[in-house]
Amino acid sequence: MSLTDDRAALDQWYTLGALRDFPVGAETPSRLLGEDLTVRRLSDGVEVRAAGRTLPVRTDYGHLWTSFGTPEHALFALPESQEPDRRWIHCGPVRVRASGLRLVENFLDLAHFPYVHTDILGSEAHPEVAKYEVEQRRDVDELWATKCEFYQPKAAAASDEGQISKYMYRVVSPFNVMLYKTPPTAPDRWDVIALFVQPLDEAVSVAHAFMLVIDETSTDAELSAFQQMIFVQDKIVLENQRPSLLPLQPGRETPTRADLSSVLYRRWLKEKQLRFGTEPRTDLQSTDLPNA
Amino acid sequence: MADWIPIALGRDVPDGVTRAVIVDGREVMIWRGEDGVAHVWEDRCPHRGMRLSLGFVRSNALNCLYHGWQYGAGANCLRIPAHPDLTVPPTIRANAYAAAETGGMVWMSADGASPAPLLPEATPVISLAIEAAPERVLAALGSSTAHPIAALPGAAGLLQLGWHRVHAAKTMLHATGTGADIAAATAQLRALRQNLEQGAAA
Amino acid sequence: MPKLYDYVLSGSCYKVRLLLGMLGIAHETQAVDFFPGREHKRPEFLALNPLGQLPVLEDDGLVLRDAQAILCHLANKHDTSGNWLPRDDRFGPVMLWLSFAGGELMAISGARMIAMLNYPGDLVALQAKARTALRLLDDHLADRAQAGGLWLVGPTPTIADIATFPYVALSHDAGIGHEDYPAINLWQRQVRKLPGFVGMPGVPDYF
Numbered sequence: 001m002s003l004t005d006d007r008a009a010l011d012q013w014y015t016l017g018a019l020r021d022f023p024v025g026a027e028t029p030s031r032l033l034g035e036d037l038t039v040r041r042l043s044d045g046v047e048v049r050a051a052g053r054t055l056p057v058r059t060d061y062g063h064l065w066t067s068f069g070t071p072e073h074a075l076f077a078l079p080e081s082q083e084p085d086r087r088w089i090h091c092g093p094v095r096v097r098a099s100g101l102r103l104v105e106n107f108l109d110l111a112h113f114p115y116v117h118t119d120i121l122g123s124e125a126h127p128e129v130a131k132y133e134v135e136q137r138r139d140v141d142e143l144w145a146t147k148c149e150f151y152q153p154k155a156a157a158a159s160d161e162g163q164i165s166k167y168m169y170r171v172v173s174p175f176n177v178m179l180y181k182t183p184p185t186a187p188d189r190w191d192v193i194a195l196f197v198q199p200l201d202e203a204v205s206v207a208h209a210f211m212l213v214i215d216e217t218s219t220d221a222e223l224s225a226f227q228q229m230i231f232v233q234d235k236i237v238l239e240n241q242r243p244s245l246l247p248l249q250p251g252r253e254t255p256t257r258a259d260l261s262s263v264l265y266r267r268w269l270k271e272k273q274l275r276f277g278t279e280p281r282t283d284l285q286s287t288d289l290p291n292a
Numbered sequence: 293m294a295d296w297i298p299i300a301l302g303r304d305v306p307d308g309v310t311r312a313v314i315v316d317g318r319e320v321m322i323w324r325g326e327d328g329v330a331h332v333w334e335d336r337c338p339h340r341g342m343r344l345s346l347g348f349v350r351s352n353a354l355n356c357l358y359h360g361w362q363y364g365a366g367a368n369c370l371r372i373p374a375h376p377d378l379t380v381p382p383t384i385r386a387n388a389y390a391a392a393e394t395g396g397m398v399w400m401s402a403d404g405a406s407p408a409p410l411l412p413e414a415t416p417v418i419s420l421a422i423e424a425a426p427e428r429v430l431a432a433l434g435s436s437t438a439h440p441i442a443a444l445p446g447a448a449g450l451l452q453l454g455w456h457r458v459h460a461a462k463t464m465l466h467a468t469g470t471g472a473d474i475a476a477a478t479a480q481l482r483a484l485r486q487n488l489e490q491g492a493a494a
Numbered sequence: 495m496p497k498l499y500d501y502v503l504s505g506s507c508y509k510v511r512l513l514l515g516m517l518g519i520a521h522e523t524q525a526v527d528f529f530p531g532r533e534h535k536r537p538e539f540l541a542l543n544p545l546g547q548l549p550v551l552e553d554d555g556l557v558l559r560d561a562q563a564i565l566c567h568l569a570n571k572h573d574t575s576g577n578w579l580p581r582d583d584r585f586g587p588v589m590l591w592l593s594f595a596g597g598e599l600m601a602i603s604g605a606r607m608i609a610m611l612n613y614p615g616d617l618v619a620l621q622a623k624a625r626t627a628l629r630l631l632d633d634h635l636a637d638r639a640q641a642g643g644l645w646l647v648g649p650t651p652t653i654a655d656i657a658t659f660p661y662v663a664l665s666h667d668a669g670i671g672h673e674d675y676p677a678i679n680l681w682q683r684q685v686r687k688l689p690g691f692v693g694m695p696g697v698p699d700y701f
Binding site: 112115241254256 | 335340342343346356357359372376378384
Binding site: 300311314346347348357418420421464475482 | 633636637639640671672673674675676677679680683698700701
């Protein structure tokens with residue numbers, strides 16, 4: 001597979017990983033959207049090259065970001081990264097045999113907590129997904145789901161007991177998503193848990209989980225292990241969804257009210273005419289095909 | 293797909309168990325309720341595409357691992373846990389194949405247009421995957437892919453061999469026997485497997 | 495109280511967690527940041543295990559490495575039934591499968607590290623070795639099933655089953671499904687039904 005020609009996918013910022021994973025002086029191979037890359041960390045910056053050309057680079061939020069195209073928007077804002085009492089936890093890259101869009105959609109999903117994160121983020125006795133609100137914020141081109149609530153037996157590494165967790169979800173680009181949830185120890189603040197997806201190929205992705213959390217008791221190893229545990233519990237689902245690519249064709253899957261954020265996300269992807277990581281559609285006339 | 297295809301030994305899918313099977317490149321799954329009835333479905337939950345073979349059986353219903361959607365014996369969705377008060381519309385259903393159990397094997401048919409074969413009861417011997425094309429496997433058994441069952445008379449007794457095509461280069465055999473020495477028959481089939489796979493590598 | 499140096503995604507640590515659960519042994523755990531922190535290669539951990547591998551168990555001053563050795567120790571010290579590490583004719587076969595679990599079957603672990611954590615190595619070669627090991631196991635379990643046996647050795651579960659289960663159950667992380675292995679499919683469900691069974695990420699609680 002070679003670099004996609006999907007304009008909507010090319011014109012985005014993608015992370016290649018935590019900056020600390022690119023040692024100064026070293027050359028590290030990477031991959032994005034079907035194309036091999038080389039990352040060179042210099043003492044005064046980073047260089048990302050692909051097929052003989054140099055790509056734009058950003059180093060915000062402890063991560064390395066690049067793009068093959070011309071992103072329409074600046075990299076998303078993350079004001080919590082300025083707060084001095086937050087712990088920055090890089091949970092390490094995990095490779096998943098699935099479309100990156102499936103990863104994002106699963107990240108937005110509350111209803112799987114009782115079955116996939118049993119007795120941690122949910123329990124079979126409390127499976128109901130209460131009504132929540134979704135909106136497309138057109139000024140920043142982000143999707144938000146707010147007023148999400150779910151009963152969680154162990155909401156975070158520092159939890160001793162169950163709680164009704166409050167969540168907000170924020171999709172900042174097709175492959176980058178984050179959530180805000182109430183920390184067990186600071187109910188007036190929001191923990192930030194981000195999932196930055198690096199799509200290697202249409203159906204192979206690397207998940208970079210990143211947290212900005214309020215927690216004075218847990219060790220880095222405990223915080224990272226908790227989030228890795230959650231993500232790898234999701235991995236078995238993600239690798240067993242069929243098709244591996246996200247279907248956008250109406251009627252291929254069956255959303256319910258609990259899937260409101262997924263419905264909005266899919267509509268937004270269609271609006272962007274994004275194809276990379278989506279199942280080829282058979283319901284469109286050839287003249288309707290994005291970028292045909 | 294051929295009409296009726298044997299895809300497993302019934303013994304290998306006891307009550308409450310799911311099993312994933314690949315039939316001619318398609319992912320299908322078998323599950324058996326506590327009532328003893330075996331079902332063969334497409335290995336895919338209509339909600340978010342999750343493979344149902346990773347699901348779990350409770351009494352006579354199959355539950356998807358991802359969100360706990362529960363499907364009854366008729367493949368219709370009975371319960372969506374995220375919406376406990378919802379009466380699930382009858383249009384939400386898993387994709388069921390016609391299933392039958394005869395001669396110690398679980399059979400599937402894409403459309404169930406013709407009646408399932410009727411075979412005498414037999415003792416289950418073994419299911420085994422062979423990395424060789426069905427055409428070669430059946431030829432080695434003195435039969436052909438025109439028949440869903442091959443009979444293999446031998447020192448170990450009379451074996452009935454059901455088979456299905458996993459893909460072009462892999463076959464799964466489902467052996468049952470009448471009056472067969474099970475251990476000897478198993479050894480005979482493993483020797484056949486070894487010969488065919490060595491032949492494929494040569 | 496025994497202390498397990500543990501990493502939540504490690505199949506080898508999971509062997510120990512399983513037996514601790516099934517024998518109901520009170521214990522403490524210490525999370526080791528194996529990935530991405532590589533804490534198991536730092537001097538403090540190398541002082542516990544010079545091989546720099548997980549798991550490690552501390553028990554009454556004893557420091558033990560190697561999941562199979564730890565299983566033997568725990569069964570020897572804490573199992574009053576005598577069945578988890580039998581001392582009769584089952585002893586040799588139990589050792590055989592322990593050796594298999596720490597040997598041939600670890601091809602799955604290697605393939606999993608490459609597929610999941612982008613470790614260097616030959617994924618295709620390890621997957622082929624893993625399939626050879628899984629077929630050998632499936633053949634053995636099919637023979638056992640024909641004789642009416644549910645377990646790897648003898649009429650009860652032993653530490654051979656506990657040592658073997660984790661990487662078999664985690665083989666999907668290495669890109670290997672269980673479609674070819676009907677006897678393994680059944681045996682896994684028996685292991686999951688044992689009292690005290692615990693899951694891990696990649697081994698769902700529901701089955």
